[in-house]
Structure formats: C-alpha cells, structure tokens
Amino acid sequence: QVQVVESGGGSVQNGGSLRLSCAASGYPYSNVFMGWFRQAPGKAREGVAAIYIGGSITYYADSVKGRFTISKDNAKNTVYLQMNSLKPEDTAIYYCAAELRGRWYNSGDWRYWGQGTQVTVSS
Numbered sequence: 001q002v003q004v005v006e007s008g009g010g011s012v013q014n015g016g017s018l019r020l021s022c023a024a025s026g027y028p029y030s031n032v033f034m035g036w037f038r039q040a041p042g043k044a045r046e047g048v049a050a051i052y053i054g055g056s057i058t059y060y061a062d063s064v065k066g067r068f069t070i071s072k073d074n075a076k077n078t079v080y081l082q083m084n085s086l087k088p089e090d091t092a093i094y095y096c097a098a099e100l101r102g103r104w105y106n107s108g109d110w111r112y113w114g115q116g117t118q119v120t121v122s123s
Contacts, residue, residue: 001026005022006022006114008021016086019082020080024096027099030054032099033050034050034053035100036097045095049064059104067084069084087121088123089121090119093116096114097111099111099112
C-alpha cells in the first residue's frame with residue numbers, strides 16, 4: 001500500500017521559517033519525482049516545487065524561488081521543503097505528491113497524494 005505522509009506544518013510570523021517533511025513508502029522510491037503543492041482557501045491547488053529522486057533535477061514556482069528549497073534524503077525515503085522568508089500569502093494547506101506522469105506543476109499529473117499539512121503565516 002502506497003503512503004505519502006506530510007509533517008512539519010504550523011504557524012509562524014511574517015519572515016519566519018518552517019520545514020516540511022514528506023515520507024513515502026510502499027512503492028519504488030528511486031526513479032520518481034516527488035513534489036509539493038499548496039492550496040489556499042478559494043484557490044486552485046498550485047505547484048510549489050518538485051525534485052527527481054534519482055538525480056538532481058528540481059523545479060520551483062516563481063513565487064517561491066529564492067525562499068523555498070526542496071531536498072531529499074534517499075536513505076529515509078523522505079523529501080523536505082525548507083521555507084524561509086515566509087509571507088502571509090504563503091498561507092495554505094501544503095500537500096506532498098509522488099510519481100509524476102506529466103508536467104510537474106499540473107496536479108492532475110501526480111499519482112499519489114498525502115493528506116496535507118496546514119501552514120499559516122501571520123502578518
């Protein structure tokens with residue numbers, strides 16, 4: 001059974017930092033992409049970042065470039081999202097996704113999803 005589980009959400013003030021973790025299990029972890037999406041109330045789910053587990057390819061949304069960093073620990077089957085210089089507009093539920101089958105920023109092209117973790121940034 002495939003499982004994708006996020007952790008690390010919480011509440012911070014404007015300019016603060018958080019690190020999200022995503023642990024994956026139940027499928028071949030090596031030659032796949034994993035990614036992070038977010039969804040704010042009343043808005044569509046949007047791609048934040050993605051990483052290729054078998055190499056060094058990473059993708060970022062323009063809105064987070066220079067502030068967020070996606071990384072991986074293959075020994076732990078875990079992907080991280082380090083979020084610095086957080087802004088109120090980063091407030092959303094953050095979802096981890098696994099196994100990409102198309103465009104990384106298209107939520108419909110990911111096969112497996114976690115339940116999400118809330119990130120709230122206050123001004």
